[in-house]
Amino acid sequence: IIDSIDWKQIEKSENSQDFSDYLSKHPSGKYAELARGKVALQVSEYDRNELLRYISSYFESYNQKDLDAVMSYYDPITPVFGSKKNITKADLRLLFENDLKNILSSTSTLDATSFKVKKDPDNNFYITFYSDSYITKNSPPADATNMPSEDEVGAAVSYFTNSEWNLVLNENRKIRLYSYRIISQRSEEHTSELQSRVDISYAVFCLKKK
Numbered sequence: 001i002i003d004s005i006d007w008k009q010i011e012k013s014e015n016s017q018d019f020s021d022y023l024s025k026h027p028s029g030k031y032a033e034l035a036r037g038k039v040a041l042q043v044s045e046y047d048r049n050e051l052l053r054y055i056s057s058y059f060e061s062y063n064q065k066d067l068d069a070v071m072s073y074y075d076p077i078t079p080v081f082g083s084k085k086n087i088t089k090a091d092l093r094l095l096f097e098n099d100l101k102n103i104l105s106s107t108s109t110l111d112a113t114s115f116k117v118k119k120d121p122d123n124n125f126y127i128t129f130y131s132d133s134y135i136t137k138n139s140p141p142a143d144a145t146n147m148p149s150e151d152e153v154g155a156a157v158s159y160f161t162n163s164e165w166n167l168v169l170n171e172n173r174k175i176r177l178y179s180y181r182i183i184s185q186r187s188e189e190h191t192s193e194l195q196s197r198v199d200i201s202y203a204v205f206c207l208k209k210k
Contacts, residue, residue: 007031016042043117043125051125052115054173059108059131065100067093073175080168080177102138104156109133123171130183133161159187 003026010018011031019035019042026032043051061069071093081087081095108131115129136158162184168177 003029003031007035014042016044037121041119041121043119048115048117051117051127051169051173052110052112055115055127055129055167056110059110062096062100063106063108065103067096067100070096073173075170075172075174075176078176078178080179082179104136104138106133106135124176125169125173127165127167127169129165131163131165133163135159135161157187159185161185 006022006025007030010022011034013019016039019038022029022035023032023039026035029035058070058073071089074089074092076089078087078089078092079085081092087095111130111132116127118126120126136156138156161182164181164183166177166179167175170176
């Protein structure tokens, strides 16, 4: 009876210590195997922090337009990337190139307090978090067939975005699911003279300190 009462109190807990404590009290209890399974699926604070640094480096590479580094996070085939299924690495790189070609600068701030990780029996990591981004990019001309030269006046658009992210990493920490949802966005348009040689400064990805 005590065994069942103790289990009922913790069965929906997400704290692995609760199940470890249960096993200390009931090593051969009715729910011991379930408790061991729960402990095995819990992500330690160390692993969470390692994954936090890992994903931070991914976004830093993206902000710096280091596509070789970005692509190192993917297997030859990615099962889910947004609305696309089973996309090849070559096609994925092309998507990133098209996305980045008009970006002048980007800064992403990951909310470390929202960073949550779960693990399944196949050692896939399910990661959710929120981020804030500030991006400045070239606005496409009204006539896309008549691109302005480097020394012509061009329009730049800056905007702030708050997003919710869902990633799944396999046991080798390759991204197998990539999905995000824009929660809010605020745009600021301004016109600036584009010099013949533009020095693009990249902001280093930093963790929000709270």
